Amino acid sequence: MHIRPPGRPRSQRSEEAVLSAALRLFGEKGYGGTTVEAIARAAGVGKQTIYRRWPGKAYLAADLYEAIVPRGEIEADTGSLQSDLEAMVTTLFQHYAQGPAGPLLSGLIAEGQGDLEAPETLRSAFFDSRSQTTRDLFQRAADRGELPGETDIGFLSDLLIGAIWMRLLVRHAPLDRDFARQLAAHFAALYLQEGEVR
Amino acid sequence: MHIRPPGRPRSQRSEEAVLSAALRLFGEKGYGGTTVEAIARAAGVGKQTIYRRWPGKAYLAADLYEAIVPRGEIEADTGSLQSDLEAMVTTLFQHYAQGPAGPLLSGLIAEGQGDLEAPETLRSAFFDSRSQTTRDLFQRAADRGELPGETDIGFLSDLLIGAIWMRLLVRHAPLDRDFARQLAAHFAALYLQEGEVR
Amino acid sequence: MHIRPPGRPRSQRSEEAVLSAALRLFGEKGYGGTTVEAIARAAGVGKQTIYRRWPGKAYLAADLYEAIVPRGEIEADTGSLQSDLEAMVTTLFQHYAQGPAGPLLSGLIAEGQGDLEAPETLRSAFFDSRSQTTRDLFQRAADRGELPGETDIGFLSDLLIGAIWMRLLVRHAPLDRDFARQLAAHFAALYLQEGEVR
Amino acid sequence: MHIRPPGRPRSQRSEEAVLSAALRLFGEKGYGGTTVEAIARAAGVGKQTIYRRWPGKAYLAADLYEAIVPRGEIEADTGSLQSDLEAMVTTLFQHYAQGPAGPLLSGLIAEGQGDLEAPETLRSAFFDSRSQTTRDLFQRAADRGELPGETDIGFLSDLLIGAIWMRLLVRHAPLDRDFARQLAAHFAALYLQEGEVR
DNA sequence: TCCTAACCGAGACGGTACGTCACGTCTTTTT
DNA sequence: AAAAAGACGTGACGTACCGTCTCGGTTAGGA
Secondary structure (H helix, E strand, C coil): CCCCCCCCCCCHHHHHHHHHHHHHHHHHHECCCCCHHHHHHHHCCCHHHHHHHCCCHHHHHHHHHHHHCCHHHHCCCCCCHHHHHHHHHHHHHHHHHHCCHHHHHHHHHHHCCCECCCCHHHHHHHHHHHHHHHHHHHHHHHHCCCCCCCCCHHHHHHHHHHHHHHHHHHCCCCCCHHHHHHHHHHHHCHHHHHHHHC | CCCCCCCCCCCHHHHHHHHHHHHHHHHHHECCCCCHHHHHHHHCCCHHHHHHHCCCHHHHHHHHHHHHCCHHHHCCCCCCHHHHHHHHHHHHHHHHHHCCHHHHHHHHHHHHCCECCCCHHHHHHHHHHHHHHHHHHHHHHHHCCCCCCCCCHHHHHHHHHHHHHHHHHHCCCCCCHHHHHHHHHHHHCHHHHHHHHC | CCCCCCCCCCCHHHHHHHHHHHHHHHHHHECCCCCHHHHHHHHCCCHHHHHHHCCCHHHHHHHHHHHHCCHHHHCCCCCCHHHHHHHHHHHHHHHHHHCCHHHHHHHHHHHHCCECCCCHHHHHHHHHHHHHHHHHHHHHHHHCCCCCCCCCHHHHHHHHHHHHHHHHHHCCCCCCHHHHHHHHHHHHCHHHHHHHHC | CCCCCCCCCCCHHHHHHHHHHHHHHHHHHECCCCCHHHHHHHHCCCHHHHHHHCCCHHHHHHHHHHHHCCHHHHCCCCCCHHHHHHHHHHHHHHHHHHCCHHHHHHHHHHHHCCECCCCHHHHHHHHHHHHHHHHHHHHHHHHCCCCCCCCCHHHHHHHHHHHHHHHHHHCCCCCCHHHHHHHHHHHHCHHHHHHHHC
16 A cells, blocks of 8 residues: 655656756766756756755766666677677667766766765665676676686676776777677687686 | 076975875875865965966876876786786785775776866876876787787777776775786686687 | 745845944954955855845945944934034044944945946945935035025035045044034035125 | 165166056056056066065055156146146146046055055155145145135145045046136135134 | 645855965076 | 066955755645
8 A cells, every 4th residue: 555645745847857957968068067056947946856856966867877778778688698798788888979878977987986985875776786787697698608607797797897987987989889899709708718728 | 408497496395295285185085075275275385386287186186196106116027918917906906905096096087077078188198198008018918929919909908997997986896916816817818718719 | 015036035144144243343354354254254154145145345344334324323404504514524423433434434435446447336326325415414504595506515515525535544634523623614604705705 | 975786786677667567557457457467567577676666556656646747747836826726636637537647546545445554654655745735735825815824724635635536536526627616716715704704 | 624744946045165366475597 | 686587375256066944835635
């Protein structure tokens, strides 16, 4: 049973206005160039209405990232590690190439730094759960025997995601289909290697 | 021949005072917890004296990082890829474990995000030149025949640095000797793998 | 009908805190020795709260001057020009002698100088309206026949106020009861003079 | 006998460059809008060269005022109080109307305010000596019998100068020939008045 | 129909840091 | 010893956002 709390319910219209205004602003001005104040103004909404829903800009950005790059969309289960990786990474790169997803993610990463007692919530609730998709992908490959049994799934996931973040953060090289193929080939070749070595 | 510019030369004492004050403050309060104003006060120096030398906190932090993690110190040329990698990464991790180098680098990465027209200078002058050490290391391995001829050095460098940054930024797993060994082993095994594949 | 503007209304407590802190500081440190920052600190108020109400220190000082030397208090209507003048000027001098009114006014005058496109608002809103009291006093005298009909009220007002400012600004001679009597006698004697002259 | 001090003598060229640059800048940007730094730059001179000669901007301005409105030029001795006054004030107004003399004087007055322990030197060295010309003028009239014997020369001088300053500082009315005539007529009529009254 | 509670837009609040400006002094080399 | 040049420490400026608070007004359920 679901009982409604007393008082005026939160306005769905306001929430949507905030999200779409934020989406636009993050796209136009980047993460750091967008202030909560500006989002509220653009959405025609009071600042409190934003802070009532999200603890701060970062959490709003995280929600937004989830919305425009949904976990389900990047999952891939084609039967082979290489094609799974290529599919997932390519989809991801398409988002980064066209929309505010790229600035959003890099801003989100940046937000976690700085103050020593960083927003731990953000880390566990966002990064851990997002990287789960990658770990699942590698785990399925391991289960299929495409990776040696003793493979450290977390290590591979860090390698993969790290490389992508590196280019996202430094922007010294493009996140394009070639890079996706390179990544897929790199990890797909691990079995033979490790198998031979031992 | 070196001719001195006219006017009073910049005080080396002030510069050193700023650097050592900044080093201490970054260590104590982290990157985001340190303000230019606080550095100036702690160094007994006018704010202008800082802004005259560095365009902002990030550039000061970059200089500081160079000073405490000098390129020369992390270079390794032992004759084999695996031991080179392990030596370099281990040295790096020692710096991150004990001093302000870790917060400094993560703050530096974070600073580059945000405003869309990010400080490009910082990127090219700092990140590109720092990663050169890694690329050189891989290149020497390739020259020795430890990597297939067609190997993309930049790609390997991004993988390596990306993985380290990933852990530095998210702090979900330690930057320890085990991780260093794992990284060294991963890249050292590439030749056999690639050799077989083709 | 008076409708209240939307949003949180300006805090009267803050405003009063600013005014009383400013009054104290202007008295203690003089006009030039008082900074907006110090006023904000002393009032326990954000700087923005001051800038939201007044465009700058000068406007705050003008409001303060109005408060401590209210127009109503210096008006005098005793029936004769000489006693009116003596009453008004004496009252004024008492304020200058004891409180921050003197430094406040001289600071205010000084502020208007300097940049060529001086704060015109300050001039018309403050000086013009303050000098109206003096012009009214002379005008009543003229209406009573104590001054020749063709007398230029503005000219007399400038002479009177100018002499007072002169001593206020240069501080070469006191603003005391003798000077007040001298001034009153000077202007009261004009009718006979002008009457004779023509 | 005159012995020259040791070392390089002060450059007259520099001094002239400073004066003419200052003259131009005060005219263009007003008193407050002109900084010592800007004067030095415009004169192609080091800041120290200025501070070596004048204790600050105000003293330089005072020298400049003396130079462009020389005491000798505004003195008048025509034989009658009214024409003396009219001549002196008219000459003065011509300077204020065309050059930087007006802004210079008002800036100079402003400078004396602010800090409670005002530059006393400036007051006595500049204002007292400038106003001497006016007092001399009135004294000659008194000696000629154009003013009652008991007349307070300083009081009249304050009235005259105050009225002029008033208009200079507030700029609510022009400093023109009409005003000059009005002033001259006002003071010239005093004898009859005072003579009758007593 | 009123009451209570939580929402709403708006914008003021106390803070903190920013990066700039001008001050008057100090430190170079050159004259 | 004065010159030009320009860096120095100081301290205030006015602006920008932060996240919270306080208005009048709105929108629901329960009395």
